[in-house]
Amino acid sequence: NAGVMQNPRHLVRRRGQEARLRCSPMKGHSHVYWYRQLPEEGLKFMVYLQKENIIDESGMPKERFSAEFPKEGPSILRIQQVVRGDSAAYFCASSPPWGRTEAFFGQGTRLTVV
């Protein structure tokens, strides 16, 4: 049973480009969460999704950031017109349907904006 898979592991983008981060949850998990970790800081919640629904996006920046979790395929975190301040590690976590509470994290995507 593979864990949470994120790709790419490392992503380099120039300022103004778009970044797409992918997350495939663990088998049987229908809940996905995205977190961001800025250098030397703790993880900050961004968004919580279920299949085809955004449940809580209270941690998402109001502009340039969007997330989706389509019926088929991985969850995508999209950052448009990246700036240097977007450089961070982005972690995805997944959990089973309601009734279990542990979340399992992927290895993250390290985004570097140059």
Next chain:
Amino acid sequence: DAKTTQPPSMDCAEGRAANLPCNHSTISGNEYVYWYRQIHSQGPQYIIHGLKNNETNEMASLIITEDRKSSTLILPHATLRDTAVYYCIVRAPLQGAGSYQLTFGKGTKLSVIP
């Protein structure tokens, strides 16, 4: 969710028990205590969680005081691979399809010394 207070760093000799404290004096009656750890540059790893009874699994033990205002994570025989940042988090259980935000503080940086 209640805030937690953890020492910024601790050392532990290899093979000895590591006892990591956490204060959560404002915890509510329905809030659980969770522990995660993050080994350098990796995604957070779930360790254990509990409500009011002590808990044990293959990784660690969790001791929660009777008044629930503090807890201790115990790694019974620390190894070099246990060197990581350990996060104590308190949160309410899922309410149906409610949000699952984990609020990560700065954690305790545990260094296991040979």
